[in-house]
Amino acid sequence: MAKILPTAVPGLQLRELHREDAAGYHELVQRNVAHLTKLGDYQEEVAAGAEEFAELFAEPVTAPVRFGVFLDGELVGRVDLVPVDPPKYGLGYWLSEDATGRGLATSAVAALLDYAGTELHGTDVFAGVTHGNVRSDALLERLGFEVVATFDNYRRFHRTLPRD
Numbered sequence: 001m002a003k004i005l006p007t008a009v010p011g012l013q014l015r016e017l018h019r020e021d022a023a024g025y026h027e028l029v030q031r032n033v034a035h036l037t038k039l040g041d042y043q044e045e046v047a048a049g050a051e052e053f054a055e056l057f058a059e060p061v062t063a064p065v066r067f068g069v070f071l072d073g074e075l076v077g078r079v080d081l082v083p084v085d086p087p088k089y090g091l092g093y094w095l096s097e098d099a100t101g102r103g104l105a106t107s108a109v110a111a112l113l114d115y116a117g118t119e120l121h122g123t124d125v126f127a128g129v130t131h132g133n134v135r136s137d138a139l140l141e142r143l144g145f146e147v148v149a150t151f152d153n154y155r156r157f158h159r160t161l162p163r164d
């Protein structure tokens with residue numbers, strides 16, 4: 001059974017991505033190539049074929065960390081926890097361009113952070129944002145992240161998660 005996480009927005013939920021989501025996910029990525037690569041990010045994502053996503057989504061994981069963002073049952077984006085150094089996690093998120101501007105990504109990431117804290121017992125979450133990605137900066141600031149380091153190409157944001 002795929003793990004499902006509710007969000008505060010009616011009709012918006014996160015569902016763990018599985019092999020059978022690969023074709024739909026690939027199609028969503030391909031519809032959003034310009035949106036995703038505007039600042040030079042997501043090069044591997046847009047170059048990948050559906051079969052690569054099928055292999056990736058079929059990989060066994062100890063806990064679900066890769067979720068599709070579904071609005072009224074339709075895949076509109078993706079949010080990820082990257083278990084680089086648990087209980088510290090990296091964060092990834094993107095939304096189809098036609099679903100932006102409505103607070104959906106903020107709600108999706110908020111639900112993911114809640115899950116990271118309560119179910120994965122995460123303590124810290126980090127995100128890297130390329131300079132100029134003002135919408136991503138704004139999303140993280142809305143959710144209480146702070147800049148902890150500045151590099152040539154990006155800034156690192158950090159937030160602690162509430163203890164259980």
Ligand SMILES: CC(C)(COP(=O)(O)OP(=O)(O)OC[C@H]1O[C@@H](n2cnc3c(N)ncnc32)[C@H](O)[C@@H]1OP(=O)(O)O)[C@@H](O)C(=O)NCCC(=O)NCCS
Binds near residue numbers: 102107129135
């Ligand atoms: C980063 C990204 C997810 C942000 O998307 P977004 O639509 O701006 O974020 P949200 O869905 O949270 O929506 C926020 C917008 O909705 C508005 N909004 C409406 N209701 C809202 C609510 N209840 N809560 C929060 N925002 C709300 C906000 O004012 C904001 O609008 P503005 O940009 O005009 O100020 C999106 O731009 C994206 O996918 N970019 C490409 C991939 C990417 O860069 N990913 C991040 C890599 S670090």
